[in-house]
Amino acid sequence: MVYIGTHQGRTTRAKVVEPRPGLFTVTLGEKEYHVDFLEPQPNIYSLLIDGRSFEVDVDAKPGGDLFDVFIRGDHYEVEMVEEKKKKLAMRMGKGATGRQDMKSPMAGNVRSVLVQPGDRVAAGQVVLILEAMKMQNELKSAIDGIVASVTAREGVAVAAGDPLLVVEPWEPQFPNV
Amino acid sequence: MVYIGTHQGRTTRAKVVEPRPGLFTVTLGEKEYHVDFLEPQPNIYSLLIDGRSFEVDVDAKPGGDLFDVFIRGDHYEVEMVEEKKKKLAMRMGKGATGRQDMKSPMAGNVRSVLVQPGDRVAAGQVVLILEAMKMQNELKSAIDGIVASVTAREGVAVAAGDPLLVVEPWEPQFPNV
């Protein structure tokens, strides 16, 4: 099987062959890795690669091609998509719209909503304060834009991933053409 | 639901009602226990009974009515059979034959078989030596009897529960009537 792996924007072609059960050959770009593989505990891989021993924690995010990988305390978020599927997706060519759906980064209570629909906001501007575990966390807009809608309500609990508000990129009415 | 519980030969009638999810009333004989139940980790029960807190490890043996229960370091092997089923079984009235199917108490290698079919053995007599984890373990006959058959082979590995040999109770030819 051939995959396209992506980590921090860098993509690498990854070919996986399993010549014998528990033994894998993974080719990353030009480089070949011979891997003695074992999963002694669920989602914990013991990899022996040319004698080097790695204990790797691999969690596939449900339903997607994203893998959370932990090695020696470091976290890697890796996308691993089958090559055919990736090519198809790239041909579909979905460009970024710039629209920002702000979602709650954690479970908590909405302490205050500092903007309302129609407000102009600057990148970095605090738009909402979320309270969780006795601390107040400021959430900021990632872009210059206009608040399109606000779902969050003050005093209401939210779960991680719940939509809070939407910021549309600000289109200057009279662009400096 | 009503069960017949057996522990170390003592049987007790156990009636279980779940008035609200997570709250159980268990009546053992005459005594009523109100149990606040939670299973915070698989097979680990947290029971609050009149304020007393018990962490109980409960493993149902596969396919049967036997439960391995661990409380504060002590192990209890409890049989818990539905009352109707138990009554049926008792009506079938299977009496103990005294025939001893010796099974391997652990995984290991059969070091030596000291008896052969037809041998007279006394209760407590060593009939087989099993080697496991660098140690030799003597297995003894539980009854006075005759070796009916020997399944174990010297030098062959066995798993826990594998049949080793069978001892039939010795029937005196000329009983002292």
Place this chain on the structure above:
Amino acid sequence: MFRKILIANRGEITIRVIRACKELGVPTVAVFSEADRAALHVRAADEAYCIGPAPSRESYLRQDRILEVAARCGADAIHPGYGFLSENAAFAEACAAQGITFIGPNPRAIRVMGNKTTSRVAVHEMGVPLVPGMRENLQSEAQALEWADRIGFPIMMKAAAGGGGKGLRQIHRREDVAAAYRAARAESLAAFGDDAVYLERYIENPRHIEIQVLGDRHGNLIYCPERECSIQRRHQKVIEEAPSTLVDPEMRRAMGEAALKAARAVDYDSAGTVEFIVSGKSREFFFLEMNTRLQVEHPITEMITGIDLCKEMIRSAAGYVLPFRQEDIPCHGHALECRIYAEDPDNRFLPTPGRIIGLRVPGGPWVRDESGMYEGLDVPIHYDPMLSKLVVWGSTRERMITRMQRALSEYAVKGVKTTIPFHARMLRNERFLSGDIDTNFIDNEFQPNDEAREKPNEDIALVAAAIGAYRRDKEKALGRSGIEEGPAADASAWKASGRVRRDPGF
């Protein structure tokens, strides 16, 4: 000894107290909010009672409910832990009124030390140094010079209306006082509409160093070697060590004696901590406040003295005499504590509530985990996000640090992000290693967030993810329904047939 001890708290400190009680042979009673039914302290105690909904105000702070539980279950003592009701004099008095021993100091000590003003007055009378400074505003240039001399340089000119670090001006020489006075007044007027200013000693390289004291009900009182808690984030301690790299035996004795004076000001009769601000430059120390409870970081003092502070605190509340004198308290080796929080160090330390789905705790020599975690725990959003305290001891500071690095590398918490990588990075920081730290260190110099740090095993991560994807896809292709003809069956067949012996892996 007590018949039964109720612990009016949750989390790791409740586990700590339960352990001490078990070793003393005293049965324990836990209380819990509805959010904590599954918590470890509920399962570890001999008895456990629900006292209300998740918010602390409706559960862990409900004195009435806690006292009701104590009365009904026959507990004759209450340990408050830290936080919650631990420094509440009214609660201590309510316990006493009900004939229950509050495991802590006398209520007057709590009350006096709980107030910034009364505590300063009390300890000042005993001769404990406070940060030198004026209690009123300056009236004239001449007065400024006079006060500057009295306080001693360097000094800080502060705007009375200022705050949050604004309106501050350092003065290092006498000849600069007059000009600074004029400039500060003008600046303050412009900024705050008020030209009142006053003088206070400027503490260079401020360090937070504290002294553990321990008293009994018979007037005995000892102090332990200091703890340094200068590694703070948002005024919250995150790493503590004992002893401090700044303090020598003479200074240790001076601070210890000052702490005893502070404690004696309120007839202190339990475990408590006197906090000092110390100049990293001049090594002068000044009283900050006294905490009248067992401190989060008490284990590091335990490791270098061999004293079980939690147990001694209970014994002393039960009327036992302290089993050692001042000269028996050793200062043996070095101890370090890292507080592990459920926060994402790669994302502005946002709290990361969630479920702990995997846990491996470090072990081996001189590693101590003080935790309330378990696999399956849903980290509740209602309380402090501290999950655990990792404590190590070493015969030298260097060995203590390499031991903590090793212990952190063994600590695996799955399901929520934690501050473990932050600690690992701090323990490689040159300035931390040299011991040259102060309370501004994280805020001013250490970049706690480090999304861009080099991650040396990117290739291995890609290899692992590729194998993960391959195995998932293969399993999918085989129907996933449990028809075991896929990799699993192959693997076990391979295993059953005796794993093919390979050359030593080259």
Place this chain on the structure above:
Amino acid sequence: MFRKILIANRGEITIRVIRACKELGVPTVAVFSEADRAALHVRAADEAYCIGPAPSRESYLRQDRILEVAARCGADAIHPGYGFLSENAAFAEACAAQGITFIGPNPRAIRVMGNKTTSRVAVHEMGVPLVPGMRENLQSEAQALEWADRIGFPIMMKAAAGGGGKGLRQIHRREDVAAAYRAARAESLAAFGDDAVYLERYIENPRHIEIQVLGDRHGNLIYCPERECSIQRRHQKVIEEAPSTLVDPEMRRAMGEAALKAARAVDYDSAGTVEFIVSGKSREFFFLEMNTRLQVEHPITEMITGIDLCKEMIRSAAGYVLPFRQEDIPCHGHALECRIYAEDPDNRFLPTPGRIIGLRVPGGPWVRDESGMYEGLDVPIHYDPMLSKLVVWGSTRERMITRMQRALSEYAVKGVKTTIPFHARMLRNERFLSGDIDTNFIDNEFQPNDEAREKPNEDIALVAAAIGAYRRDKEKALGRSGIEEGPAADASAWKASGRVRRDPGF
């Protein structure tokens, strides 16, 4: 320091050495048999290589394969752990021949101490006491009297052809010697067909007490306070403590100096242990043997001295000078070790191989777990069934014991039966608590097996099993297929709606 250390062992000791190496900053290489691919030491090391099939003879004892791995991966030192090749002089020499440092003493020390006769001769020359006795058989009644006087009472008359405790006869008074000689010869002739007998000192209440020594390559050598290992089963240590209840400071110094003499007899230059048999009555001690390796029970000495023996052993092999002198070695508090075996204490201590499906390790103050276990481990049948060593420290012996009781109560191993309940029971035994123990204690007086012991929570067990059966049957009735209308769905709905607040649980 070394570039890379190979650990030629498995199990907890390999984890111990890896931890020491990590703290020293030295990369580690593990070797493993095919049965150990999943073992923790394989995953904890930086590198790992398979060296053969499960049986030790074909893997962990294969010097050639181990040295080949070391050569190829560039390891410049090998730590042998204990057991396996740790006391194999030929292996130490083979390492040296290949330019690899063997982390242990010089080969001559291993060779001399590895042999009962040569070791006795060597230490006797240095003036270390051996058990007084004859090296030949008695020829006459007169000679018996003469030897009895020379050896000192009580004495033991032994049949030369005897063994396994047969043909022994204690003699306490001089006037009984002649009669005993005649009777013993007659008895021996009848029992063994041989009337040869000889005399040896009879050791009353024999105790096993040993002295840890530590040397470097520069002639420095120190001893540590003793360990008592009298709690043995089938001549295997199961509980060890330090210091011994029998030994006072004077005796400690005498034993320590005897141990140093024994070690100096072979120019000892590493970590090692001199074992003595000690009369619990007269407190005389006699050399038994010297173990030229790190001992299983080394952690208890570490806990009372603060010395990291494993790390010092590596440092000394690397040529470092010992960082302390004899007068720096403290004896601080008390430490205890319980060896946790995969054996069923309710079934004649039969080994219980199987899979560890659940594990919770004790924590908190002064508790140290030295383990090679993890959830999912299949305990292999090929090796020693020791799973872990639980070690605690306490400021007094009583506190050490209550701490161990507490730690044992927290230790949960699921899937295989362990000796944890045995230890819990031993720690409640009156004679153990009083410290009046000897090596015959378990065999003669303590009933290790206790199937019939009272189990106080039978009712709770029945309640739990009844709930277990009820929930299983209810799930079965609902089709088990994941249609979540049963208790699970109810429960989560209940949870979602906010758990109904209850009265404080009465």
